[in-house]
Amino acid sequence: MVDAVHYDDLPMHWVGDWAGRRAAMTPRRVAIFDSGSGERFTYAEMNERANRVGTWLRDKIGLEKGDKICFIARNRVEPVDLYLAAGKCGFILAPLSYRLTKRELDDLLARIEPQAVFYEDVFAELAESLDYPVSVRERVLIGDGAGRYQDEILATEPENVNRPLALNDTFLYIHTGGTTATPKVCVVPHRQMLWNSFDLVIASGGALGEARELLTFPLFHIGGWNTLTPAYHSGGFTVLVRQFDPGLVLQLIETEQVTHFGAVEAMLQFIVRHPRFADTDLGSLQGITSAGAPCSAVAMRPFWERGVPVTQAYGLTEAGPSNFTHVGIDKSMDEIWEHNGSIGTPFFHCDYKIIDPQSKEVLPQGEVGVLCMRSPHNFEEYLKQPDRTDKVFLDDGWVYSGDLAREDEQGYVYIVGRADNMFVSGGENVSPEEIEDVVGMHQDVAHVAVVAVPDAKWGQVPVAIVVPKAGATIDADALTKHCKQNLAGFKVPKRFEVVTEIPMTGAGKIDRNRLQEHYS
Numbered sequence: 001m002v003d004a005v006h007y008d009d010l011p012m013h014w015v016g017d018w019a020g021r022r023a024a025m026t027p028r029r030v031a032i033f034d035s036g037s038g039e040r041f042t043y044a045e046m047n048e049r050a051n052r053v054g055t056w057l058r059d060k061i062g063l064e065k066g067d068k069i070c071f072i073a074r075n076r077v078e079p080v081d082l083y084l085a086a087g088k089c090g091f092i093l094a095p096l097s098y099r100l101t102k103r104e105l106d107d108l109l110a111r112i113e114p115q116a117v118f119y120e121d122v123f124a125e126l127a128e129s130l131d132y133p134v135s136v137r138e139r140v141l142i143g144d145g146a147g148r149y150q151d152e153i154l155a156t157e158p159e160n161v162n163r164p165l166a167l168n169d170t171f172l173y174i175h176t177g178g179t180t181a182t183p184k185v186c187v188v189p190h191r192q193m194l195w196n197s198f199d200l201v202i203a204s205g206g207a208l209g210e211a212r213e214l215l216t217f218p219l220f221h222i223g224g225w226n227t228l229t230p231a232y233h234s235g236g237f238t239v240l241v242r243q244f245d246p247g248l249v250l251q252l253i254e255t256e257q258v259t260h261f262g263a264v265e266a267m268l269q270f271i272v273r274h275p276r277f278a279d280t281d282l283g284s285l286q287g288i289t290s291a292g293a294p295c296s297a298v299a300m301r302p303f304w305e306r307g308v309p310v311t312q313a314y315g316l317t318e319a320g321p322s323n324f325t326h327v328g329i330d331k332s333m334d335e336i337w338e339h340n341g342s343i344g345t346p347f348f349h350c351d352y353k354i355i356d357p358q359s360k361e362v363l364p365q366g367e368v369g370v371l372c373m374r375s376p377h378n379f380e381e382y383l384k385q386p387d388r389t390d391k392v393f394l395d396d397g398w399v400y401s402g403d404l405a406r407e408d409e410q411g412y413v414y415i416v417g418r419a420d421n422m423f424v425s426g427g428e429n430v431s432p433e434e435i436e437d438v439v440g441m442h443q444d445v446a447h448v449a450v451v452a453v454p455d456a457k458w459g460q461v462p463v464a465i466v467v468p469k470a471g472a473t474i475d476a477d478a479l480t481k482h483c484k485q486n487l488a489g490f491k492v493p494k495r496f497e498v499v500t501e502i503p504m505t506g507a508g509k510i511d512r513n514r515l516q517e518h519y520s
Contacts, residue, residue: 008191011164015190016087016171018232020162023047026235034077035252036242037144041077043235049077049154050084054161056153058089061116061138065090065163068112068135068173072096072105072127072220073120074242078142078149079219080228082118087171087190088162094173094185095220098123099428099488104183106131108175111185111384118142118149167191173383174222176317176429185383186317188222193229195376196322199347200230203325208234212284214252214261215240222321223291227262246274257284264292264427266458268299268310282308289313289325292427293459294415297340309333314343314415318392319373319399323350324413342412350375353398354405357419360394370419371405372398421512423452423460428490430462432512435493438486439464442479444472449502449510450493451519463519464493467502474498 014021022031027044034041041049057063069091073079079095086093094112096105098120105126109117113135119127121143132139142149172188201208213231215238217223231238239256241248244267252258263271268290271277288303288310300310311326326336326344346352353362354369363369374397381389394400404417421432432450439448447467452460468474476496483492497519503511 008167011166011169013162013164015165015167015169015194016090017162018087018229019043019047019050019084020088020160022232022235029235030237031232032077032080033237033239033256035239035248036074036076039077046080046084048158049081050088051158051161052154052156053081054085054089055159056156057085057091057116058161060156063089063091063115065165066092066170067116068092068094068114069116069118070094070096070109070112070114071118072098072123073118073142074098074122075215075219075224075240076120076142076242077240078118078120080240083225083228085161090163090165090169092170092173094175097175097218097220097488098126099490101486101488102126102129103486104488108183108185109133109136112173116140165190167194168380170380172222172225174317175220176222184385184388186222187380187383188317189380192321192377192379193225195349196226196320197230197233199349199375199377200226200322201234202348204230204234206234208236210259211236212257212259213238214249214256214258216244216249216261216263216267217291222317223262226315226321244270246270247276250274250276250280253285254281259284259286260288261285262289262291262313265290265295265299266426268295268303269457272299272302277302282306287311291315291322293424294341300340304333304337309336311336311340312343314413316373316399316401318379319375319401320350320377323347323352323373323375339408339410339412342408342414345411345413346373347375349377352413354407354413365407365409368404368406368416371401371403371413371415373401374398423462425452425455425460425462425490426458428488430460430491432462435462435464435483435487435491438483439466439479439493441486442482444468444474445479446470446472447502449512449515451512451515453494453519455494458490461494462491463495463497465497465499465502465515465519467499 023043028042030040031043031046032041071079113133116138118140167190170187171190174186175183208230215227285308291313295312303310314324315322324343324346351374353372357370378399392400402419403415404419405413405415407413423430435450436448446469449465450462453463455461479496503514
């Protein structure tokens with residue numbers, strides 16, 4: 001009797017070969033515009049670059065399938081080279097956020113254990129300060145103009161480095177915020193990126209091949225790759241923006257005839273406040289997708305008034321990266337605007353349910369519970385954290401989001417809060433416990449609790465409630481400096497409230513509900 005074939009485990013030549021397969025179909029079509037350097041690259045040129053980089057990684061430093069590559073860089077062509085080369089060779093790409101501090105990056109490097117690290121020249125001081133594990137064989141500086149990347153790696157004689165891979169082989173390690181002090185590293189297989197691309201292409205009505213996408217989400221987030229991949233899959237055109245600049249975004253919309261981009265609410269506010277907003281021709285822009293956190297109608301309305309629909313999308317690195325959207329809904333602008341507070345409806349290949357967090361039973365329509373999702377684009381696991389993996393996966397493959405949601409009578413889903421303590425500030429996940437650990441390290445602090453308070457610019461920001469040690473005085477400037485040395489900027493408390501005691505629950509834990517009610 002022949003054993004059953006599981007195709008997700010069967011190595012196939014096309015899996016991961018985004019560069020080669022697209023170059024074979026549309027070699028002369030422009031794929032990438034790096035707005036920082038002003039360079040444009042066709043699909044054939046991107047495939048050649050991927051083969052050169054893959055050949056160098058394989059032959060020069062001996063990387064094999066399953067070896068890890070980290071990078072610290074803004075959105076530029078070199079990380080795309082690494083993504084495409086990793087896809088061909090079976091390497092695992094592990095982007096690192098340049099917003100993190102040395103302490104945070106050292107922790108990630110120790111767990112990832114990469115064989116190679118690439119870093120952009122503007123982050124050289126940070127990168128050179130890190131404590132690299134013994135697994136690292138090569139560190140490579142990247143930048144514009146002459147340098148090792150250009151003169152050695154891209155000068156490597158290219159070979160066809162593509163190898164058969166299975167859909168369940170690991171493609172990416174993506175770190176994401178969590179509810180404790182240790183960031184989670186999501187293990188993302190090729191299956192996840194492929195199926196999510198299918199869903200995005202379907203939601204667009206197949207129009208992504210003609211799309212001109214402005215990539216604003218950073219490539220250390222899954223959202224960045226989730227923007228690039230379906231555009232690449234369809235043969236579209238992607239504009240890379242090295243860092244968000246509202247004036248540059250408005251300029252590129254005009255000069256590159258951008259049809260779509262993604263943004264968090266803070267980005268939309270910056271764009272609207274820019275002096276060029278009123279005079280910029282938005283005629284090419286067919287839509288904007290807000291993601292990362294709920295987006296207010298106030299932030300959306302200026303674009304809607306100019307005929308550009310802004311709609312909310314939703315997803316998790318663990319379950320998507322995209323799971324809900326308004327894209328592709330065959331409804332009028334007025335009807336979509338009527339539901340502007342919702343995340344829309346699920347993607348074609350995504351199931352969902354809203355459950356009671358205690359009983360895990362499905363709740364009736366209209367009741368608030370925890371949103372759970374299941375699809376072919378679920379992630380695999382958390383790296384080296386089986387206990388966390390067990391908590392996020394429910395029976396039968398459901399991913400427990402931790403987000404509170406409700407569904408209205410028309411099937412639109414709304415996110416109404418978090419089931420745990422994590423909150424979102426400017427599109428970034430923030431853990432109160434991580435901030436508390438750092439503030440608590442200061443010599444003058446006896447006890448600390450962190451809460452999220454509303455903020456007009458960032459949605460929510462952290463505030464630290466601090467009890468000083470006996471005889472000590474809290475110096476807010478000194479605490480801010482201490483936090484900036486150990487935390488990414490978006491995690492640094494915006495103010496410090498000095499109190500004599502912090503309310504506790506009967507179990508001896510911080511009473512976060514009381515604090516949240518008081519300080520919000």
